[in-house]
Every structure is written in C-alpha cells, then in structure tokens.
Amino acid sequence: MQLQFERVTKSFGDLKVIDTFDTTIRDGEIVALVGPSGCGKSTLLHMVAGLQHATDGQVKAEGRPVERPAPERTLVFQEHALYPWMTLRENVALALEFQGRPATEARKEACQWLARVKLDGFEDYHPHQVSGGMRQRCALARAFIARPKVLLLDEPFGALDALTRLTLQSVLKDLIEEERPTVVLVTHDVDEALYLADRVLVFSHRPARVLKEITLGHIPKTHDLSAFAGIRREVLSLLGIDTQAQETERQTEKGDVQ
Amino acid sequence: MSNTVTGVASKRAYVLAIVLILFFWQVAAWFLPSFLMPDVHVALIRLWRELGSAEFYRGLGNSMGRLGAGYGAALLAGIVLGLVGGTLNSVRSTLKAAIIILQSIPSIAWVPLFLILMGFGNMPIIVVVAVGAFFPTALSVMNATESVERVHIDAARVMGASRMQMLKRVYFPAVTPELITGAQLAFGNAWRALISAEMIVGFSAGLGKSLAYSGEIADMTGVMTNILVIAVLAAVIDQVILERIKYRLLRYQYL
Numbered sequence: 135m136q137l138q139f140e141r142v143t144k145s146f147g148d149l150k151v152i153d154t155f156d157t158t159i160r161d162g163e164i165v166a167l168v169g170p171s172g173c174g175k176s177t178l179l180h181m182v183a184g185l186q187h188a189t190d191g192q193v194k195a196e197g198r199p200v201e202r203p204a205p206e207r208t209l210v211f212q213e214h215a216l217y218p219w220m221t222l223r224e225n226v227a228l229a230l231e232f233q234g235r236p237a238t239e240a241r242k243e244a245c246q247w248l249a250r251v252k253l254d255g256f257e258d259y260h261p262h263q264v265s266g267g268m269r270q271r272c273a274l275a276r277a278f279i280a281r282p283k284v285l286l287l288d289e290p291f292g293a294l295d296a297l298t299r300l301t302l303q304s305v306l307k308d309l310i311e312e313e314r315p316t317v318v319l320v321t322h323d324v325d326e327a328l329y330l331a332d333r334v335l336v337f338s339h340r341p342a343r344v345l346k347e348i349t350l351g352h353i354p355k356t357h358d359l360s361a362f363a364g365i366r367r368e369v370l371s372l373l374g375i376d377t378q379a380q381e382t383e384r385q386t387e388k389g390d391v392q
Numbered sequence: 393m394s395n396t397v398t399g400v401a402s403k404r405a406y407v408l409a410i411v412l413i414l415f416f417w418q419v420a421a422w423f424l425p426s427f428l429m430p431d432v433h434v435a436l437i438r439l440w441r442e443l444g445s446a447e448f449y450r451g452l453g454n455s456m457g458r459l460g461a462g463y464g465a466a467l468l469a470g471i472v473l474g475l476v477g478g479t480l481n482s483v484r485s486t487l488k489a490a491i492i493i494l495q496s497i498p499s500i501a502w503v504p505l506f507l508i509l510m511g512f513g514n515m516p517i518i519v520v521v522a523v524g525a526f527f528p529t530a531l532s533v534m535n536a537t538e539s540v541e542r543v544h545i546d547a548a549r550v551m552g553a554s555r556m557q558m559l560k561r562v563y564f565p566a567v568t569p570e571l572i573t574g575a576q577l578a579f580g581n582a583w584r585a586l587i588s589a590e591m592i593v594g595f596s597a598g599l600g601k602s603l604a605y606s607g608e609i610a611d612m613t614g615v616m617t618n619i620l621v622i623a624v625l626a627a628v629i630d631q632v633i634l635e636r637i638k639y640r641l642l643r644y645q646y647l
Contacts, residue, residue, distance in 0.1 A: 185546055205552035215547045219565040219644050228561065232553045260644045280551065 135206065135283035135316050136161050137182060141191035144177055151177055153341040154191065164310065164317040164352070166327035169337030170373060175320040178342075179286045182318060183209045195284065205233055208282040210273050213293045216261040222248060222272045223257040229280045247275040251305055267298035271305060278309055285315040292322060300357055303329055324369050328362050329355055336372050345372050406631070417616075430613040438617045451597035452621075455586060458514060458598070462521025463582040467575060469522075470529025474571075475563055477530070478537025491531050499524035499585040503592050514596075517589045524585035525578035532574025536567035569645070572638045579634060583626050599625075 137159040144152040151174035159165050167175045180186040181193045184203040193200045195207060208229075216225045226244035231237055248257055251271040261269050270290060277285060290306070291299040303326055310317055310330075321327050327334045328350070336346040348365055359366065414432050421429045442448045477487045499520050506516035540563055548562045590600025599622055606614030 180546075183546075183550055185549060203549040203552065205550075207550075209546070209550045211543050211547060214541065215543045217544065217547075217562070217565070219568070229551045232548070232551045232557055232561075276551075 135196050137284065137316060137318070138194040138197075139178070139191070140194065142178070142181065142188045142193060143190035144174060144181070144186070145189045150341040152188075153343050155342070155344070157335065157344070157347075159316060159318065161316055162314050164319070164330060164332045166319045166321055166331035166334045167337060168321060168324060168327045168334055168369060168373070169342060170339050171322065173337050173340050174342040175337060176288050179209065179288050179318060179320050182284065183207055183286055185209075205229070205280045206282055207284040207286065208277045208280055209286040209288060210270075210277045210290045212289045213266065213269065216269055216272060216276070218261050221258045221260055222253060222264070225261070225272060226276045226279055229276050233280065243279060244275070247279045248272070250278075250309070251275045265298075266294055267302060270294065270302055274302075274306060274309060278313060281313070282315050285310070285317045287317065287319045287321075289320055289322060291326065299323070299326070303357075306330065324366055324373070325357075325359055327369075328359050328366060329357060334365075334369065336369055427610070428612060430616055434613055435616045435620060438613050439620060442617060442621075447597065451599055451602050454514075454597050455590065455599040458517050458521060458590075459582060459586050462518040462586070463525050463579065465518075466522040466525035466578060466582065467529055470526050470574070470578070471533055471564075471571065474530045474533025475537055475559055475567070478534040478567075479559075479563065484534065484538065488531070488534060491527050491534075495527035495531070499581065500588045500592070503589055507593060512593070512595055517586065517593055517595065517598075520589040521582045521585045524581035528577040528581060529571070529574045532570045532577070533567055536570035537563055540566045568641055572634075572641065576630060576634050576638075579630055580626075583622075583629075587622055 139155050139157050142152060142155040143150070155178065157165075167178065169175050177186060181188055182195070182200060184200050184207065200207070216222075217228070220228065223241055223244045226247055227237065227240035230240035230243060235243075245254070245257055248254060251274055253268060253271055253275070256264055256268065261272070264272075273290070287306075291302050294302060307330060317330075319327065319330055332350055332352045334348040334350070335344050336348070337343065338345050346369070348369070350362075350365075417429075418432045421431045426434075473487075477484055502520050502523055503516060506519050510516045510519065544562055544566060545558070548558050553561065587600040587603070590598040591604040594601050594604060599618065603615060603618035603622070606612075606618055
C-alpha cells in the first residue's frame with residue numbers, strides 16, 4: 135500500500151511540530167524516520183494510523199485520505215501496549231477477534247504466530263510474567279497476525295537493552311521479508327534505521343523538517359554496518375550527536391545543525 | 393509466596409480482633425445488669441436456638457433477597473453509567489459532580505420519599521439499598537475509565553475494535569480492579585442501608601425488623617443476637633465472597 139504525505143503540517147496550539155512534510159512511500163518500501171526526541175516523528179506515524187489528524191495538508195493511503203484507524207494500517211507501540219489481563223495468546227488473538235473472527239479460530243492462529251516469533255511454550259503467560267523482549271515479540275505477532283498492508287513501528291525496541299534489541303531487529307527483518315508490508319519505522323537508533331530501512335529520513339528539531347534523505351535501496355544487510363560508516367557518521371552529525379564529526383561536516387555541508 | 397503469608401497474618405489479625413470485641417462485650421456484661429447487657433454465652437445460646445427456627449430463615453431470606461436485588465441493580469447501573477460517563481468527555485465532570493453531591497445524602501434519608509412514592513412493601517427498601525450502593529460503584533468505575541491507559545485504547549483502535557468491543561474487551565477489564573474496590577465500598581453502604589431501612593419500614597420479616605422488634609420489647613439478648621448476626625453476615629459476605637470474586641477476576645495480578 136502506497137502512502138503519501140502532502141504538505142502535512144501539525145500544530146498543538148501555538149506549537150508547530152511538523153512543518154509541511156512531503157513524501158511518497160512506495161508499496162513495500164521500508165522507511166525509517168530518525169530525529170531528536172519530541173520532533174513529531176511519532177505524530178506522523180499516528181497520522182498514518184488514523185489516530186491523529188493533520189492541521190494542514192493530507193496523509194493518503196492508496197490515494198485515499200486517512201480518516202480513521204483500520205486494521206490494514208497497524209501500529210506497534212514502544213511498550214506496555216499488551217493487555218495485562220490477557221495471556222500472550224489472547225493478546226495476539228484479539229487482533230483477529232476484533233475483525234469478527236471466532237475466538238477458537240483466532241486463538242489457534244495466534245499460537246502459530248507466537249511460534250513464528252519463538253514464543254511457543256509461553257502462550258498462557260501474562261505479559262508481566264515475561265521479559266520486555268518477549269513482550270515486544272508478542273507485540274510483533276499481534277501486529278503481523280492481521281496481515282497489515284502498512285506496518286507502523288513507533289520506537290518498537292526503544293525500551294530494550296542493546297543485545298535484545300539486535301535480536302528483535304533480526305526477528306522483525308525476517309517477518310518483513312516474508313510478509314512484505316509497507317513499513318514506516320520511527321527510531322532514535324541510527325543503526326536500527328540503517329539495518330532495517332531502504333530509505334532514511336533525518337528530521338530536524340521542532341518544527342520537524344527533513345534535513346536529509348538517504349536512499350539505501352532494498353539490499354541484503356547484516357548487523358555489521360561497517361559498509362555504512364560514512365552514512366552513519368553523516369546522520370549522527372546531522373542529529374548533532376557526534377560533535378567532532380559535526381565540525382568536519384559543517385565545512386562540507388551547510389546543513390541545519392542545531 | 394508473600395500472598396499466602398499476608399493471608400495467614402490477616403486471618404490471625406481477624407481472629408484476634410473478634411476475640412477482643414467479644415472480650416469488651418463480656419466486660420460490659422459483667423458491669424451492667426443482665427437485662428441491659430447479656431453475657432456473650434447467653435447471646436450465643438440464643439443464636440444457636442434461632443438458627444433452628446424457620447422464622448429466622450424467613451427473615452434472613454427476605455433480607456438477602458432485598459440486598460441481592462438492590463445491590464445487584466446498583467452494580468449493573470453503576471458499571472454502565474460509569475463506563476459510558478467515563479468515556480464521554482463532555483458530560484463526565486458534570487456527572488461526577490452530581491454523583492458527589494447525591495452521594496453525600498445518607499441513603500436512609502430517601503426512605504420517606506420512596507415509602508410514599510412506592511408504597512409500603514419491599515420496593516422502597518430495595519431502592520434505598522440500590523441508592524446506597526450505586527454512587528460508589530459509578531464513581532469508581534468512572535474514575536477508572538478516565539484513567540485507562542491511552543496506549544491500551546489506541547492499540548484497540550488500531551486493531552479495528554468497534555465501540556462495543558472496546559467497552560467489553562478493553563475498558564471493562566481495565567477498570568475491574570477499581571470496580572471491585574468500589575463494589576466492596578458499595579456493599580458496606582448497601583448493608584447499612586438495608587438494615588436501617590428494614591428497621592424503619594418494618595415490612596415483613598427481615599434482619600433489621602427483627603432487631604428493631606427486639607429493641608421495642610426490651611429484649612437485650614435479642615438485640616445483641618441480631619447485632620451479632622448482622623456483623624457476622626457482613627464480614628462473611630465481604631471477606632469471603634467478595635474477596636474470592638476479587639481474587640478470581642484479578643488472578644492475573646496475583647500470578
């Protein structure tokens with residue numbers, strides 16, 4: 135499913151968080167949005183999901199303006215989005231039950247999806263009984279079971295430790311390769327963006343504007359990102375993280391470094 | 393497990409408290425003449441005899457029926473109004489203010505109104521019980537509904553939940569812990585309302601009527617026996633039945 139952002143602007147009162155954002159995301163493309171926290175990346179994601187609306191401009195899915203949430207555009211939250219009163223199986227099955235599928239059938243399919251994210255044996259556990267990484271695996275299963283055409287990820291692994299994050303990124307990559315949804319990923323983690331995405335958009339501080347667009351293409355990648363060291367350095371400098379690099383970059387490019 | 397340890401400790405505390413209460417009662421009985429304050433064992437013997445009489449069970453049955461009808465209706469209405477009121481931002485604060493004002497009226501104060509409105513019978517007692525139990529239930533459900541986590545609501549919307557599915561599968565289970573606390577508070581109110589309404593209205597047999605009658609004929613053993621029954625029943629319903637329901641519904645929190 136193709137996504138279009140047409141001159142999207144969003145303000146909360148006097149506070150402008152997104153300033154005329156324009157881009158088109160192709161069907162099956164994996165796009166990462168990277169930027170400082172509070173810059174409105176998540177707001178963009180929520181607009182695609184239909185949870186929030188643009189103050190000005192339009193978000194379109196397959197040419198039609200997005201008005202309300204729909205299961206074909208699903209969102210994975212950072213954490214705590216699983217229902218604590220349900221087991222992992224029930225949490226995953228819920229996505230199908232909300233679409234009118236019978237509970238027994240939904241639970242059977244939920245078990246298959248839990249197995250796909252290597253959570254077989256934990257079907258009857260409650261979220262607080264398993265680790266944060268397992269909870270996010272379950273959240274991925276809950277998102278993928280509905281066979282979404284658009285998968286929106288809002289810092290899905292932001293609360294995990296570094297090692298678990300790497301594992302989960304691989305799990306996610308495999309699922310995306312098999313299911314081929316259009317993916318929009320919001321992340322703080324530059325490596326995560328480079329590892330998963332075909333295209334990376336680097337945002338400025340509020341109001342968010344695109345500082346840089348990096349097209350990597352859909353190429354096979356491993357966690358060894360040494361081939362992308364140059365791009366990585368550039369993104370970090372744009373984000374104002376690596377000051378040394380920033381100084382060098384500043385001479386070569388007149389970017390909007392904060 | 394810490395739960396079972398605290399369970400045993402709280403049971404021991406209860407037994408100690410009961411012994412202490414009975415002890416003070418007995419001390420009072422030693423100092424007062426027996427027609428003013430009967431000995432504990434005298435009341436217990438009377439209770440034992442009562443437990444064998446059909447009249448006692450008729451009163452108990454009537455009271456429990458009124459409690460069940462009033463308390464049950466109040467829970468149902470409180471849950472519905474609490475959920476709906478809690479999700480409608482426009483009416484929430486007004487509704488909440490109205491409940492807070494109305495809840496400050498002792499439920500027994502409604503007796504004269506309902507007695508005239510509905511006539512002498514079971515109905516005014518049931519309604520007074522319901523009024524007593526409704527407000528704490530509605531208020532606790534409404535407050536809990538208001539503070540359901542944003543991400544839980546958004547997640548359901550993203551998964552395509554309808555409004556009804558959202559209420560049933562997300563809001564209701566999310567507010568259950570607070571609902572149970574509210575329901576226990578509501579039970580206390582309902583119980584007080586029941587006994588006092590029965591004492592005032594005095595329609596057919598019932599625990600409250602039996603207590604009021606004993607008082608009228610200056611049968612202090614009867615008074616103390618009735619108080620004993622009322623206290624034990626309340627404790628059993630609250631501590632055994634409601635606690636057990638709470639544990640079952642919130643089992644996921646104890647695992």
